[in-house]
Amino acid sequence: MVGKITAVRAMEILDSRGNPTVRVFVELSDGTAVSSSVPSGASTGENEAIELRDGDSSRYLGKGVLKAVANVNDLIGPQLLGRSADDQVGIDRLMIDADGTANKSSLGANAILGVSMAVARAAASSLHVPLYRYLGGTTTRRIPVPAMNIINGGAHADNSVDIQEFMAVPLGAPTFAEGLRSVAETFHILKKILKSRGLSTGIGDEGGFAPNLKSNEDAIETIIQAIEQAGYRPGIDIAISLDSAASSFSTDLTSSYDMKRSGSGPMKSADLIALGEEWVRKYPIVTWEDPLAENDWEGFRLFTEKLGDRIDVVGDDIFVTNTHYIERGIKEKTANSVLIKLNQIGTVTESIDAVRMCRDAGWRYFISHRSGETEDTFLADFAVAMDGGQLKTGSASRSERIAKYNRLLEIEQELGNSALYYWR
Ligand code: PGA
Ligand code: ZN
Numbered sequence: 001m002v003g004k005i006t007a008v009r010a011m012e013i014l015d016s017r018g019n020p021t022v023r024v025f026v027e028l029s030d031g032t033a034v035s036s037s038v039p040s041g042a043s044t045g046e047n048e049a050i051e052l053r054d055g056d057s058s059r060y061l062g063k064g065v066l067k068a069v070a071n072v073n074d075l076i077g078p079q080l081l082g083r084s085a086d087d088q089v090g091i092d093r094l095m096i097d098a099d100g101t102a103n104k105s106s107l108g109a110n111a112i113l114g115v116s117m118a119v120a121r122a123a124a125s126s127l128h129v130p131l132y133r134y135l136g137g138t139t140t141r142r143i144p145v146p147a148m149n150i151i152n153g154g155a156h157a158d159n160s161v162d163i164q165e166f167m168a169v170p171l172g173a174p175t176f177a178e179g180l181r182s183v184a185e186t187f188h189i190l191k192k193i194l195k196s197r198g199l200s201t202g203i204g205d206e207g208g209f210a211p212n213l214k215s216n217e218d219a220i221e222t223i224i225q226a227i228e229q230a231g232y233r234p235g236i237d238i239a240i241s242l243d244s245a246a247s248s249f250s251t252d253l254t255s256s257y258d259m260k261r262s263g264s265g266p267m268k269s270a271d272l273i274a275l276g277e278e279w280v281r282k283y284p285i286v287t288w289e290d291p292l293a294e295n296d297w298e299g300f301r302l303f304t305e306k307l308g309d310r311i312d313v314v315g316d317d318i319f320v321t322n323t324h325y326i327e328r329g330i331k332e333k334t335a336n337s338v339l340i341k342l343n344q345i346g347t348v349t350e351s352i353d354a355v356r357m358c359r360d361a362g363w364r365y366f367i368s369h370r371s372g373e374t375e376d377t378f379l380a381d382f383a384v385a386m387d388g389g390q391l392k393t394g395s396a397s398r399s400e401r402i403a404k405y406n407r408l409l410e411i412e413q414e415l416g417n418s419a420l421y422y423w424r
Helices: 066-080 088-099 109-126 131-136 176-196 216-229 269-282 297-307 323-332 348-361 378-386 399-418
Strands: 005-014 020-028 033-037 148-152 165-169 239-243 256-259 265-268 285-289 312-315 337-340 364-368 390-392
Touching (some): 020 066, 020 109, 088 109, 088 348, 131 378, 148 176, 148 216, 165 176, 165 216, 176 216, 176 399, 216 239, 269 285, 269 297, 297 312, 312 364, 323 348, 337 348, 364 378
Parallel strands (some): 285 312, 312 337, 364 390
Antiparallel strands (some): 005 020, 020 033, 256 265
């Protein structure tokens, strides 16, 4: 029997950028006591669920989350007392109804998600099963292929690179542990190459290097060099995944762009699509997220029409983990994959609904962290539970990223021979 909720309380903590975020504690009648912490994005989509911030400029430059904390302590918590912790859908529904808005702006998605994740973890703990098995079922055993973000640009770094994320994907490795090793080695070799070229080896928000490279292409070519020097075959052992986060260099979020950091200059959707075709021809790219801006549905559709049979075209800011937008995307063939971020939608249940919609449509889904993270490893268990192919959780540096990788190593070891790891 799973325990009943006896206490729910929240506190303000700091995320990996030193900004406030919410941690929620849940206690159950059987003595279970757990907590979970909420991440926070920088290049956020405009239709994401609202992260409630205090706006009080005398604290944390207005970024405090004491209102969200109070909403958990005073408004959400009391309504959950006595409920069975495994009533995830009922509890998430109760919070959605209590909030009453379409974007969770009343109670705050940060308040709601903190409770939602902590309730899931409490139920798993009460049942003495790992979180991934509680959420995924008894046969859950596939470890996702990591997309390790080894060069950071765009909104995650102050450098000359427009594209936000350049990721190394160990798709040819026999196990997660071996895959992780190969991309971590590539990361270290990349550091040596950057150093030898007199470039900065300082890191960006997700732990990748943030050098002032000559161009966006230079970033890809330098990574290919690092893969080779680390002793791996580009495209066979390790492929490349990109997140343009194109909204961040779009001037109207719809069809006009300005890649000014690298000096590539103004562009229209068609120019970015032509660039995409050229790069996919030239480089071992397997996945491309947000190649166009969040309101450029037509540009996205054309990009997918041209490249969707060769690579995963992933919608992040355009879909914001929301079935309303994913449904439209499926109808209009806007992409062929969705990035899943729990805090974009605000509950565990709705995130799983988004995954289910992708599965039903034959679309892929990639589980993702945010650029502002905490030491919470919920995401690693969630990714395994969702049985998806790929996880984005940053580079081989910064402990908030490494915590997730280490949790996946633990899960793989725990599963032993039963563990599955494969790309397709
Ligand atoms: P964010 O970036 O967490 O800053 O939004 C991650 C992403 O765009 O995938
Ligand atoms: Zn993204």
